[in-house]
Amino acid sequence: MGLDVYEQESTLFFHDHSENVIKDDLITRLISFPNVLITSHQGFFTKEAMEEIAQITFQNVDAFLTGKELINRVK
Structure with a gap:
């Protein structure tokens, strides 16, 4: 499954969150699936x-x- 647009993307994408815990339960769940590709609005x-x-x-x-x-x- 491919996801190119996420309603709350402005707070998640284009920022370095490597030192932070993502507090968005939906996006955290989506990225945990091996069959989901999220392209941060660049698909x-x-x-x-x-x-x-x-x-x-x-x-x-x-x-x-x-x-x-x-x-x-x-x-």
């Missing part, structure tokens, strides 16, 4: 995902600059 960071993000971004910029319909426009 998207694959070659394929980054290429797709870049391609869509360039398509959006091109559409904007040429006056075409903005398919990914946020309203």
Whole structure:
């Protein structure tokens, strides 16, 4: 099982907790399982995902600059 987002991740990830006891029972239980992989919100960071993000971004910029319909426009 892969877990890329955890609601309380801001207090757990990107900090050195090697000298601390993690007091979050849920995350402690999850990391104890050998079949659970937690990626601290970086699971998207694959070659394929980054290429797709870049391609869509360039398509959006091109559409904007040429006056075409903005398919990914946020309203």
